[in-house]
Amino acid sequence: MADEKTNAQTSKDVELTKEAILEKLKEVIDPEIGVDVVNLGLIYELEVREDKTVYVKMTMTTPGCPLTMWLLKAVEEKVLEIPGVKDAEIELTFDPPWTPERISEDFKRKLGLM
Template identity: 45%
Template sequence: MATEAEIKKALRKVKDPELNLDLVVLGLIYDIRIDGARVDVTMSLTSPGCPVAGQLLDQAREAVESVPGVEHAEVELTFSPPWTANRINPTIRAALGL
C-alpha cells in the first residue's frame, strides 16, 4: 500500500505553469486519503479561473497512479477554503517576496 509521503513525492512532479512551483510546495493539496490501492486527493488551484485546471487535475491523477501500489486515483477540486499564498511554506513564500 502506498504511503502519504510517496503520494506527495509524486505530486511534487506536477508544477503550476505560471509559478513553476509544485502542487505540494504551493499548498494546493488539501487532503490525501488512501484506501488500499485507491487514493483520493482533494486539491485546489491558485485561482478559480485557472485556464489549465483540467490539465493540472489530469497530471495530478497520473502522478498519483504512477506510485507503486496505487491502482486508481481520483482528484477532486475544491475552493473551500479558498487557496491563499499563506498555504505556501514560509521560507519559500519569503523567497518569492510574498
C-alpha cells in the same frame, strides 16, 4: 516465471504512504507560477484507501485558472505512476479558497514572500 512472481509480490507489498505520494506530486509544477502543487498548497486532503485507490482533494489558485483541467490530469497521472496504486480519485474544491499563506515556508522564502 520467478521474476514475474517477485514483481507481482513487490507491487502488492509496497506500502503506499501519504509522504511518498506527496513527494511524487512535487513533480507537478504549476507552469504559471513555477512551484509544485504541494509546496504551493494546492493539496488539501490526501487519503490512501484500503483498495489502493488514492483520493486527492485539491484546489487552484483561482476559480478561473485556465490550467485547471491540465493540473487535475497531471496530478492523476503522477498518482497512477506510483507502484501499487490501483486508481486515483481527484476532487476539485474551492472551499476554503486558496490564499498565498498556503505556500510552504521554504517556498515563501524562495519567492521573496518572507
